[in-house]
Amino acid sequence: MKNSQLIDSATKEKILAVTRSGTTVSEATGFFRVALGLHYLSGLMTKETLDFKKLDKEYNRFIYHAIGKGHSITSILQYMSGEKVIKVVDSPRFLRAFGEHCDGVPVDSIPFLLGLNLGVAKDLSGIDVRGPVADWIERQRILREEREGAA
DSSP states (O other): GGGGGGGOHHHHHHHHHTTTTTTTHHHHHHHHHHHHHHHHHHTOOOOOOOOOHHHHHHHHHHOOOOHHHOOOOHHHHHHHSHHHHHHHHHHHHHHHHHHHOTTSSGGGGHHHHHHHHHHHHHHHHHOOSSHHHHHHHHHHHHHHHHHHHOO
């Protein structure tokens, strides 16, 4: 596994900068989860062979140091497949901070990455992915097509 998927110091600082954009502990934690989860998911988009054990260990270490025990990359990805993620990805403050600090993951890719996460969740657990997140992704697709049609 190459180091391109591992989380480097600069990326950690960018994610923490997004986290600091939250105005409450709950909001900041949500910002952290989504920013980190989006970075993790974007790193999966590679032809390189991934060592998930090493990758997850690295992310879990950062998560522990940033927001404490009781969280893991798995719990963050689960959070991102649930309804609470919508409040974060609909937050103008989050979108502005994420776009400013995490320029390696385009804001426009958020619906795709959330869809990827839902697909993985369905493959791993067999859960039905229909629901609020899938509905949000579909709304974003419609809005994008309307914008493109108007241009």
